[in-house]
Amino acid sequence: MKKSGKAIIALILVAAVALTVGIVAKKVAEANLEVITNEDFSKMVNDLIPVDIIGITGTMGKTTTTFITTSIFKQAGYKVWSCSSLVNNLVSEAIIDGIVKGKAQNCDIAIFELPHGTIGLLNELDIKIGLLTNIAEDHLSEFGGSLEKYQQRKLILEKMSETFIANNSCRDIIAPVRGNALYYALDDDCDFIGTAGDEKLTIKYSKGEFTTPFHMVSYFFENSVGASSVALTYGVSPEDITGALSEFKGLPAHMEDVGEYNGRKVILDSAFLYDGMKITLEYFKDDNVVLFLDHFDTLSKRDKAEVGQLVGQYVDVIIASGFNEVNQTVEMDAAYEVLDAIENPSAIKVATRDITEAAALTFKYSKPGDIILHMGPLIAYDRITTVEKIMKGLEEGSKKYE
Numbered sequence: 001m002k003k004s005g006k007a008i009i010a011l012i013l014v015a016a017v018a019l020t021v022g023i024v025a026k027k028v029a030e031a032n033l034e035v036i037t038n039e040d041f042s043k044m045v046n047d048l049i050p051v052d053i054i055g056i057t058g059t060m061g062k063t064t065t066t067f068i069t070t071s072i073f074k075q076a077g078y079k080v081w082s083c084s085s086l087v088n089n090l091v092s093e094a095i096i097d098g099i100v101k102g103k104a105q106n107c108d109i110a111i112f113e114l115p116h117g118t119i120g121l122l123n124e125l126d127i128k129i130g131l132l133t134n135i136a137e138d139h140l141s142e143f144g145g146s147l148e149k150y151q152q153r154k155l156i157l158e159k160m161s162e163t164f165i166a167n168n169s170c171r172d173i174i175a176p177v178r179g180n181a182l183y184y185a186l187d188d189d190c191d192f193i194g195t196a197g198d199e200k201l202t203i204k205y206s207k208g209e210f211t212t213p214f215h216m217v218s219y220f221f222e223n224s225v226g227a228s229s230v231a232l233t234y235g236v237s238p239e240d241i242t243g244a245l246s247e248f249k250g251l252p253a254h255m256e257d258v259g260e261y262n263g264r265k266v267i268l269d270s271a272f273l274y275d276g277m278k279i280t281l282e283y284f285k286d287d288n289v290v291l292f293l294d295h296f297d298t299l300s301k302r303d304k305a306e307v308g309q310l311v312g313q314y315v316d317v318i319i320a321s322g323f324n325e326v327n328q329t330v331e332m333d334a335a336y337e338v339l340d341a342i343e344n345p346s347a348i349k350v351a352t353r354d355i356t357e358a359a360a361l362t363f364k365y366s367k368p369g370d371i372i373l374h375m376g377p378l379i380a381y382d383r384i385t386t387v388e389k390i391m392k393g394l395e396e397g398s399k400k401y402e
Helices: 005-031 038-048 062-075 091-100 116-121 147-154 156-160 168-174 220-234 238-245 274-283 304-311 332-340 355-361 383-400
Strands: 052-057 080-083 109-113 127-132 161-167 182-186 192-197 200-205 208-213 256-261 264-268 289-293 317-321 348-352 371-375
Touching: 038 091, 038 116, 052 062, 052 156, 052 220, 062 080, 062 109, 062 220, 062 238, 080 091, 116 147, 116 156, 127 156, 127 220, 147 156, 156 161, 161 168, 161 220, 168 182, 182 220, 192 220, 200 220, 200 238, 208 238, 220 238, 256 383, 264 383, 274 304, 274 371, 289 304, 289 355, 304 332, 317 332, 317 355, 332 348, 348 355, 355 383
Parallel strands: 052 109, 052 127, 080 109, 127 161, 161 182, 182 192, 264 371, 289 317, 289 371, 317 348
Antiparallel strands: 192 200, 200 208, 256 264
């Protein structure tokens, strides 16, 4: 039987791959290489970082908390080496790259955001202070659907940390394994208590309390209490914490006010987990909000019906995008799954092909004085490209529907 041209090419490719694998395997065997474990790798990194390391993990808030903590330590005069997923998609690579470039030798302290992948790789780092912001159901597909396995990965930080601090919401998980852990929260009885006010934040702890001017909103309050708990535990003064928090203005795409268009204030937020979205929606509950969402299955399959049920409780206009940036396909079913779950009978529900069109349509369904709000996981996947597409849609919509 005569083989087609495609079949012959496929056979050649398979043979080439097999040959390459064989050559690599032979080279490895001839080199008599020693297998390096994650533990060995961690110890190498420890030897190459001569300063104290602060490690921050959690499902939500770790990026924000890392940046706030870095700001506080810089205010206190420390030369900080900071690694975060906002700047570096793969934090473990950024850490190694920083060591190679001499950053570890030219700092007083290292502050690392530690996603679950990085913790798994560097599972025996020497952490001076570890901070856990929270644990929620996400990334479970990477752990066979098991929340317990995901929690155990996050709790590796507790084992690595000389001092461990956690959000008070995690006390039930932490207390059985760490009797001397410290806890922080907003308006809850624990070691570091934050109280949010009108453009101010008060923090109470064992040595007293202090109040700082505060120009951020929503989840920034609690994340700032977490960052302050790390700084206070390390020995940073309340004055330096106040100096940093009074000047900190937030992060890109984290409750970011990107300006006013035709009398509408536009807020970009990267919240996409249930708890994080609820915090953001609660903050705007007294405003008239037009909400636009990106594709909620970005990077991981999510419960889109749960998203729809939640947003329907807070807003009357919801625009959902069906474009999946990861595989570059239009998946309108993902948008409809969100919209169909909205139980508010008076809600306006619109499905669009992409986030640019969604941003533009917000002006069709809004009026001066409204809040235009974005939420969804796409910014976490590719912040720069996503924001560019959103801004393009805002410009187009503000002109088309003015």
